[in-house]
Amino acid sequence: MLLNKDKWPEFVGRLAGKKLLAPQSGGDAVRFAPVSDGEVPMLDFKNTRVPPKQALFPQTETMYRFQLGTEEIELPQLDEETIWLGVRPCDARAMAIVEKLFRWDIDDPYYLKRRELTTLVGLACNEPGLNCFCPSVGGGPASTEGLDLLMIDLDDRYLLEAITPKGEALLDVTGDLLDEVKADAVKEKEKVVSAAEKKIKRTVDTEGVSAGLPGLWEDPLWRRVSAACLGCGTCTYLCPTCHCFDIQDETEGFEARRCRMWDSCMFEEYTVHTSGHNPRPTRRERTRNRINHKYSYYVDKFAVTACVGCGRCVNLCPVNIDIIEILRQVKEAL
Amino acid sequence: MSADYEPNIVAFLCNWCSYAGADLAGTSRVHYPANVQVIRVMCSGRVNPLYVMNALQQGADGVLVSGCHPGDCHYMEGNFRARRRLGMLKSLMEFVGVDPRRFHMSWVSASEGHKWKEVVEKTVEDAREAGPFEGFRRQQIDW
Amino acid sequence: MNLGQLRKIAAEVVAREDVKYLIGWKQGSYGYRIAPGFVEDAAGAAELIFSPLCTANLATYLTLVEKLPVPRGQEADKRKVALMVKGCDSRAVTQLLVEKGIHRDEVVVIGCPCPGMVDPALLTEKYPETEETVEVKWSGDGFLLNRSGEEIKVPRDELLAEKCRLCRYPNPVISDILLGEAVEPWELAEDNGVAEVEGKDVGGRWDYWEEQFAKCVRCYSCRNVCPLCYCQDCILDRLNPTWVNRAVNFSENTSFHIARAFHLAGRCIGCGECERVCPVNIPLGRLNRKLAREVRDKYGFEPGVDPEAEPFQASFKPDDPGDFIL
Amino acid sequence: MTEKPKVGVYVCHCGINISATVDVDAVAEYAQKLPNVVVARTYSYMCSDPGQSLIKNDIRELGLNRVVVASCSPRMHEPTFRKAIREAGINPYFLEMTNIREQCSWVHEDKEEGTAKAKKLVKASVAKARLLEALESKEVDAEPAALIIGAGIAGIQAALDIADAGFKVYLVEKTPSVGGRMAQLDKTFPTLDCSACILTPKMVDCASHPNIELMSYSEVEKVDGFIGNFDVKVRKKARYVDFGKCTGCGDCAAECRVKDRIPSEFDQGMGKRSAIYLPFPQAVPAKYTIDPESCLFLTRGKCGKNPKCQEVCRAEAINFDQEDEIVEFKVGAIIVATGFDPFDASRKPEYGYADYPNVITGMEMERLVSASGPTGGKVKVFNSEEEIEPKEIAFINCVGSRDKSVGNEYCSRVCCMYTAKQAHLIRDKIPDANIRVYYIDVRAFGKGYEEFYDRVRRENIRYIRGNPSEIFKRGNKLVVKVEDTLTATPLEDEVDLVVLGVGLEPRADMRQVMDLLRLSQSPDRFFLEAHPKLRPVDTATEGIFLAGCCQGPKDIPDTVAQAKAAASSAMIPLARGKVMIGAQVATVNEATCRGCGFCVNICPYTAIELVTVNRFGNEVEVARVNEALCKGCGSCSAACLSDSIQPKSFRDRQILPQIAALGAMK
Amino acid sequence: MTGDNPYIPYTATVEETWFETGGERSIKTFKVVLDDETVRENWSHRPGQCAMIGVLGVGESMISISCSPTEGRFLRFSVMRMGKVTQALHQLEPGDKMMVRGPYGSSFPVDDWHGKQILTIGGGVGQAPLRPIVEYVRANRDQYAGLTMIYGARTSGDLCFKGEFEEMSKCDDLACHLTIDVEEDDWSHNVGFVPQMLLDLNPSPENTIVITCGPPIMIRFVLENLKKLGFADEQIYTTLENRMKCGIGKCGRCNVGGMYVCKDGPVFSYAVLKDIPEAFA
């Protein structure tokens, strides 16, 4: 369906009643924030610093509450339906990829419940960022995986493609604002998408990486690429596919909760045994694990790379540890 | 802010001067508001400035740290050290937007029961004016 | 500075028996990026550069090395680390010496007098980053960009990094080898950032920081990059006792930032790294600079200039200000 | 702490002292519900025997391992309850007291408010009590011996007192003889006793006392350890004279090739001595010493054909091969009595001390009037070339004291009086002299001092109030330029002799002693006492005491009084034979300590040092606390960024829950 | 959601506790019974599996279940006091509540081992996951050819389950070999390190399965020595103890290479483990 941009405010208005989040620029860093009633978010940004993985995997999630001294456990209410507007295809793909893990073997109730309650409305990238390399890892600027609805900006109108019933439901409630898609729009879409793909410059050939990584276990490249690492959480916290978490009990007087929060395999403490022994004692092992996890272990387990090429870790690593560059070096070493 | 709002104040007192001064206020039956709860430490120098932050976060509306007058410290210089640290903390908190009326420091000697009363009154009054400090509360968050 | 000289000296230094490696700056993987370079041989030395993009403070690596258990019968490697420093970085080294984070005989300090760095954010805003590497140089009273062969001259004021506008020590305060000529310190700019916050009333300041702190994802980059945050076990993510819960929300974030800023009072040397690395652009420098100014104005103390100084937080003067005391 | 905390809470009525304003039953009822609380009770007087028994029974019967007593101030009864629970078999430090009397019932009127506050306080106490740890105070043996550094009158007196009490004393004196400054004095105010007459017997006693090991011409090199257990290392400097053989006959000095060429320290450089010398006739020990700096043989390797002294010494005591000797011993207490230096008058160039021979200091005057002095007690000065007996004599007070320009703001306390004394002595020797004293204020505060001052003034000695601005030479006379501030008249006073009433200053080499013993200075640069009023002879370090002028200027009576005080304080651990090491001390978590040394700088008792430890093959520095020195103030802890050093019983992990308890409930 | 929320623990009551060893890092054993009857009936674990046990308000720790399902409808945990959680656990006394979720992880394939000779080699608290095998084999004696146990610790005070060995040594086809690192008075068993004792006993690899568990350094040398004795990788089993939070393969930190110790482990055959580079880091 097509939505004329002048009807955009009305379209957004129709979504009222559910919690709506969209990218907004706070200072110079764009981030997802709740849209208040009557506000019309403009989707004129590249991508948010912090990925929308928080939609399904909040940075801190209360798993359950209890009173100290009792064993009665109370679960949090998870029932608010939310719509995330303007999710980039890579980030949506990431959510689909992570979902595989949260569904594997034992279901993770929190992630899946949130997925159920959340409608992800995507926006294809007409202007990919400098470090976007989604095509190298199986995605693309208009990829639909993980989305409920995809919007493609065709200058004066949006092309809306429902991917799931949830997406269709959205089109239903806004049907009167939409026009049928005609051939020109389809053509235009193709043009826009292929133009976008062409704008992606920093690509890397990942062929054979997954199979080859185990053989590079002791390769000197790991020391080289990790020497400058600060061991901060930037690359992992901001990565849409990173999903590790820590579980902690927090108390306040007699009130307490058990909650989980993002954790990062780049932190030294992450793997330290209580005895003080650390199986990944230096940044070399930690960096190696991060790359292996994304490009090898995850592929082995779920047949998909746990990197969607969003480029965040490249953009934001304070010391220019550049996954694209690492992959190039891996390729070279193969 | 409700009219009958009673601020909750946590005070850190050094064992040798201020705690003794507060005891003296008691022995002299000096009356003062009941809003101040005292935590006894050996020296005002023991007070980690982050206690102040922590107390505010954990539900205090005001914090008081009190020690011996300069030169009277039982451990010679603990109060000088407290003064520097807490002075810095005060500047920082003000800069971050914590109402300066929420944090006070005082010198109260073992013979100053009356001064203790005044300090308590001032601290309570200031915290009352500043109002409940809900913004920073730990238990309020995402619970 | 003459790159040839830099590389030659670097090669000489790494060739020394008693030097483990040298840490300097090298061209990054694309665009304006600069990467820390760990140089062990002449080939590595040939990659070193010093340009207006070398903002990173490499002193942090002095304390970041993991000390792995040394196998029985072996000796710990006690060779020195050579480090390239700008003025601000050298203050970090000095402060580390004061705090015994390192010892003088463990480092070879290669000083680079610094005419001022470019603010990468301002730069990309004006001249968007490209996948090709871009060379930036000092040229007269400004910066010279070489973008795909095209030379662009930009006046210094347009791009100068904030920390450099406020820098009092463009020349290294400590060094074993000094590269090039000392630069003339320049006139200090007003600290508009701090002034902006100070201009607000107490409530306004709280609102301002609430907005900022709420953004924080607690990636700990700001702490990890800080050359003076080198505790083995930082209290900000310690569990027993817990000062700051690991939950990420405004309340805990505020504690985190108050504690971090406080820990750096009288220690922060103003290299601006925390602010640079923050992925969500929290103006952390304002907190640190505010405290640094208090420390300077009220206590007459400047960290990181005298390796023999008593640490600010571990000293006092009988006449320290006490006007706030009841 | 592995066991599960089982807390008993005991709320005291204190008659009606508490129960009138606090509903104690409600508090106990509330406490009963707190986590880990096994029992909560009230009683009319908790501190009474039945009250204590209540607690003790519960400990035995209910297996309590933590006790919270909510009653009066811990400053009152903490020891009582500690003792009680120890008797019942649990560690005395498993006690937490809640002050609901002095800081609650007595200061609040409203019973509801009082009760609410008491509940909160109890809650906080329970929160902390759960986390208390068992502590042991240790007792260690104390060495029954004392070290005294400096053998002026202070050191001598302290040594005699301690030795008389039956303890061993090591008395270490830097110079070849004991006696200090007092030995240089002629007569002493206000009684005008002859200094030598009252001092010499004490000096001799000192040398002959069986309990005193006198080490003259020696210096302390190193002191380690803590009260009761100091390890001391002393360097006995080579005298080049065999101590056992020398009879003190003096033949050597009489024959020395540089005889009468070396300025005598004792005579303030006005008299001369040989390279081998006895500092003064009454010196103790009466043994000769070769000054290695002026001895020809020792400096040039050659003294005539053979060193003269060696030739003449019939006892064959001269031994040029002698070397410094190091002796080590252990003591339980240390007294520092290193005295003072007179102010160096050349630091006030306007008085021309360095330029004019007839401008002298009070110290020089002492030697000049002394019958054993360089002039045999005749007061004469060089006025340019000729030696004259001065008739016009001016004294100037407060030279180098009460003077910011030289950094000495303090009053030296003896100058007014010794000036008066010297004026009097001169009046005796030169009855027709014209004597005036320029002063700012006259301070005659001691016993008999004002009377003495009055007497001197009546001896036709003029006191002119004014602080001379300059002294210069006019012909054969010195001109003192001054304004008489009482009459506001500027004066130019022509005199033959100016005596500068120089003040007292810390010893030039006191830094060494400070480093040796890790002592501190007060703003006047003398050694800092632990408390200016209540512990004036103690230092911050337990077991180290101060006596005499090293702590601040004082006269002989005060010096002796302080020496006796220091002696009696030092004897406490020696007499007990044991010292207690506090239990509530700081400890370091070496795993997290980053070795920054902040704590080392902070600890006022120098209880912390950095040590190098091996962490899996890597050398790292960490802080370590000497428990015997630590007083548990916790100041170190508040400065430790990584929270690695913590005072026991006041650890962060004990205090933070207390804060949480007080904050959480409104 | 409670029912199918895998993060929600069951409550259990501590029935009995005792200390196996003393000292700073003491080991305390808990015998606990799940409170809910259905849960108790449905609970089934196999030797080698573990459970997340904890105290509400403090946290959870992964602990091996140190009893065999054949012993009865209760659970046993032997917990070494290490940090925050284990300290809180140590404070539990009979009657107190413990939170338990599980059982988690892989188990020893005891049913595939029928007819074989079983050799367990344990060190310190590493005996905890081995004990269920011993008990299981004892309960199903007829199905196994025999059992040899080698168990060592630094001192006799550091040996777990001491009381049980006496009884065990009485069974004729169960061999129980104890060793401690250094000589002690009143010690009648072997003195020396576990790997050396293994060499000394010189067990035949034939028809034998070896299970070893203990500190990393011991495991390393035991593996070396087993090779020397001619054991094949497939005959050797061990367990790993990586740090973990969720226990169900979500939280990420326990991986060795592509394996999650909580799901694919903690029991691994050496044949699998030897190719995982991180396993012996």
Ligand SMILES: Cc1cc2nc3c(=O)[nH]c(=O)nc-3n(C[C@H](O)[C@H](O)[C@H](O)COP(=O)(O)OP(=O)(O)OC[C@H]3O[C@@H](n4cnc5c(N)ncnc54)[C@H](O)[C@@H]3O)c2cc1C
């Ligand atoms: C000019 C003048 C006149 C005075 N007249 C009077 C008077 O009439 N009446 C009166 O009451 N007071 C008088 N006083 C004051 C009197 O001199 C002092 O009170 C007294 O001498 C102080 O004794 P003390 O033992 O403290 O110090 P000191 O006499 O200075 O003795 C200190 C001793 O310690 C030794 N020593 C120093 N450092 C070391 C070291 N590192 N190791 C070993 N030994 C060391 C010194 O060699 C010396 O022997 C006068 C003072 C002056 C300056």
Ligand SMILES: Cc1cc2nc3c(=O)[nH]c(=O)nc-3n(C[C@H](O)[C@H](O)[C@H](O)COP(=O)(O)OP(=O)(O)OC[C@H]3O[C@@H](n4cnc5c(N)ncnc54)[C@H](O)[C@@H]3O)c2cc1C
């Ligand atoms: C499969 C398996 C079986 C185990 N079996 C036993 C056993 O039978 N007996 C026994 O005494 N110990 C066993 N352990 C080790 C035990 O889990 C840790 O000693 C314990 O978690 C330490 O927790 P703590 O809170 O006391 O320590 P802290 O250091 O305070 O730990 C803090 C947090 O880190 C986590 N953590 C730290 N180290 C580990 C670790 N090694 N594994 C998991 N989480 C960790 C804890 O969950 C806790 O929340 C086993 C571990 C695993 C993985």
Ligand code: SF4
């Ligand atoms: S790779 Fe970069 S972002 Fe990631 S931890 Fe290292 S320094 Fe931080």
Ligand code: SF4
């Ligand atoms: S690894 Fe980097 S590029 Fe890949 S998805 Fe994560 S943040 Fe994006």
Ligand code: SF4
């Ligand atoms: S770098 Fe920024 S986001 Fe990360 S912890 Fe620091 S302030 Fe927070």
Ligand code: SF4
């Ligand atoms: S924030 Fe404080 S505790 Fe943490 S690393 Fe920095 S200085 Fe150390």
Ligand code: SF4
């Ligand atoms: S202050 Fe703390 S970190 Fe620094 S040396 Fe002392 S104990 Fe160690």
Ligand code: SF4
């Ligand atoms: S507690 Fe006080 S006395 Fe003890 S080591 Fe710390 S600073 Fe020194």
